[in-house]
Amino acid sequence: xxxxxxxxxxxxxxxxxxxxxxxxxxxxxxxxxSGLPAAVPIIMAAVVFAxxxxxxxxxxxxxxxxxxxxLVMALMVNARHLFYGLSMLTKYKGVGAxxxxxxxxxxxESFSINxxxxxxxxxxxxxxxxxxxxxxxxxxxxxxxxxxxxxSFIKIELPGLEFVMTALLVVxxxxxxxxxxxxxxxxxxxxxxxxxxxxxxxxxxxxxSMAVIILILTLFRRKIxxxx
Amino acid sequence: xxxxxxxxIAVMIGAVTxxxxxxxxxxxxxxxxxxxxxxxxxYLGKALPGAALGLLVIYxxxxxxVLAGSHGLPELISxxxxxxxxxxxKNMLLSIAAGTAVYMLLVNFVx
Numbered sequence: 001x002x003x004x005x006x007x008x009x010x011x012x013x014x015x016x017x018x019x020x021x022x023x024x025x026x027x028x029x030x031x032x033x034s035g036l037p038a039a040v041p042i043i044m045a046a047v048v049f050a051x052x053x054x055x056x057x058x059x060x061x062x063x064x065x066x067x068x069x070x071l072v073m074a075l076m077v078n079a080r081h082l083f084y085g086l087s088m089l090t091k092y093k094g095v096g097a098x099x100x101x102x103x104x105x106x107x108x109e110s111f112s113i114n115x116x117x118x119x120x121x122x123x124x125x126x127x128x129x130x131x132x133x134x135x136x137x138x139x140x141x142x143x144x145x146x147x148x149x150x151x152s153f154i155k156i157e158l159p160g161l162e163f164v165m166t167a168l169l170v171v172x173x174x175x176x177x178x179x180x181x182x183x184x185x186x187x188x189x190x191x192x193x194x195x196x197x198x199x200x201x202x203x204x205x206x207x208x209s210m211a212v213i214i215l216i217l218t219l220f221r222r223k224i225x226x227x228x
Numbered sequence: 229x230x231x232x233x234x235x236x237i238a239v240m241i242g243a244v245t246x247x248x249x250x251x252x253x254x255x256x257x258x259x260x261x262x263x264x265x266x267x268x269x270x271y272l273g274k275a276l277p278g279a280a281l282g283l284l285v286i287y288x289x290x291x292x293x294v295l296a297g298s299h300g301l302p303e304l305i306s307x308x309x310x311x312x313x314x315x316x317x318k319n320m321l322l323s324i325a326a327g328t329a330v331y332m333l334l335v336n337f338v339x
Contacts, residue, residue, distance in 0.1 A: 022321055026328075036237075044241055050248050056287065057244045065236045067243040074247025076280050081248070083273030085255030086265055092256070099256075106252045160332035166288040166303070167310055167327035173281040174314050174323075185275045189282020202290040206283070213279045214272075221271060228274050 005127030008120050013135045016109045020136065023051060024143020025150070026164050031058045032151025033158055045144035049107055049137055052172060053077045054144075055165040069206055076210045084111040091115070095126030105133035107140075182227035188216050302334040 024045065031041035036058065044054050053074055060070050084106050091114065092099050102114075110133045119128045177186055192212040196205040217224060232240070259265050292300040310327035317323070 019321060023324070026324075040237060040241070044244070047241070047245050048248050052284065053244060053248060056284070057240070060244075061232060061237060061240055065232055065240065067239050070240050071243040071247045074244045075251060076276075077284060078248045078251040079272070079280055080277035081251040082255055082269070083277065085252060086259065086270065086273055089255060089259060103252050103256050104249065158332070160302075160335040161328065163303075163306060163331035164324065164328045167306070167324045167331075169281070169284045169288045170307060170310050170327070171314055171320050171323045173285045174311065175318075175320065176278060176281050178315075178318075180278055183278070185278030186282045189279030190286060191282075192279070193283040193286035197286055197290055205290070206287065209283050209286075213276075213283065217272065217275050217279065221268075224275055225271055228271075 001124050002127050004122070005124050006131045008123045009128050009131035010135065012113050012117055013132055013139070016113070016136050017139045020051075020109070020139035021143040021146070023168070024140050024145075025147035027051070027055060027058070028144045028147020028149070029151040029158070030055065030147075030161060030164055032148055033161055034058055034062050036061060038148040038152050041148045042141065042145050045141045046137075048074075049105055049140060050074075050078055050081075051107070051140065052169060055168060059162075059165060063203075069204075072207050072210060076206070080108075081106060081111075084108075084115075087111075087115055091125075092129070095129065098126050098130045102129050102133055105137050107136065110136050182224075184224050184227060185217070189213055192216065298335075298339040302331055302339050305334060306331040 027045070028038075028041045032038060040061070041054070041058065044057060048054055048057070056073060056077060057070065060066065060073065085103070088102075088106065088111070092102050095102065102110075113132050113136075114129050117128070117132075119125050173186070177183065180186065193205065193209040196209040196212060199205070200208050255265075289303060292303050294300045306327050309330045310323050313326055314320075314323040
C-alpha cells in the first residue's frame with residue numbers, strides 16, 4: 001500500500017525536486033555568506049519548511065534580536081497557508097495520525113500537488129499525500145544542507161549574492177500578479193508597505209504595514225471581495 | 229560575524245516556526261469539526277496573500293539607499309531585468325538566477 005502510493009507520488013514531485021534543490025542550495029549559501037553557522041539554515045529548512053520565509057528569516061537573524069517582529073512576519077508572510085488549510089480540511093480528513101505531519105508540511109508546493117492531483121484508483125490517498133509532503137521536505141532540506149556545507153568549504157567572497165532573496169520575492173510576486181484576477185490586494189500591499197517604510201524606517205515598518213493592510217482590506221471589503 | 233548569540237538565534241527560529249505553524253494548524257484546529265468558516269476569515273484567506281507578497285517585495289528593498297552610494301541603481305537595473313525576463317520566459321528559476329547574476333556583476337564590476 002505504501003509502495004504503491006510512493007510510485008504514484010514520486011513522479012508528481014520531480015519538478016519540485018529541481019526547484020527545491022536549486023533554491024535550497026542558494027538559500028544555504030546565502031545563510032553562510034550572511035555569517036550564520038551551517039546548522040541554522042539546515043535546522044530552519046527542517047522545522048519551518050517555508051522557503052520564502054526562510055530567506056527573510058536569514059535577513060532578520062542578521063538584523064538583531066526581534067522575536068516579536070519575526071513572529072509577526074511569519075504570520076503575515078504565511079497567511080496564505082490559512083487558505084490552503086481551509087481548502088484541505090476535507091481532503092486531509094480520515095488519513096489517521098499522518099494528518100498532523102501533512103499539516104506541518106503544508107507548504108505552497110505540497111499544497112499545489114495535493115490539492116490538484118487526482119489520486120489514481122486503488123492508491124491510498126493518505127499515503128499519497130504523505131509521500132508528496134515528505135519527498136518535498138527531503139528535497140528542500142537536502143538542497144539547504146548542500147548549500148550550507150558548500151558555503152563552509154568554499155571560502156570565496158560572493159558580494160551581491162544576498163540579492164537572491166530579492167530576486168526570489170520579486171519573482172513570486174510577479175507570478176502571483178500574472179495569475180490573479182484583480183490586482184487590488186497586491187497594490188494595497190505594495191503601497192501600504194512603501195508608505196510605512198518611509199514613515200517608520202526600515203527597522204520597524206513590518207507590524208504597522210500589516211496593521212494598515214488588514215485595516216484597508218477590512219474597510220474596503222465590499223469593493224475588493226467582488227473582484228477577487 | 230553575526231550579532232546574535234546561539235540562544236537568541238534559537239528563540240528567533242522558534243518564533244518563525246511558531247508563526248508559520250499557527251498559519252498551518254489554525255484552520256484544522258478551529259474548523260476541523262463541522263463548524264462553518266466565517267465569511268470574513270474566508271475573505272482574508274483570499275485577499276491577504278497578494279498584499280503579503282507586496283509587503284515582501286518592499287521588505288526586500290528596505291535597505292536600499294537612493295540618496296547615497298550607488299543610489300539604488302544596481303537594484304533598479306536588476307529588478308528591470310528580472311521583470312522583463314520573467315514576463316518573457318515565465319521560468320521562475322531562470323529569472324531568479326539571472327537576476328542575481330546581473331546584480332552580482334553590477335556591484336562587483338560596474339558600481
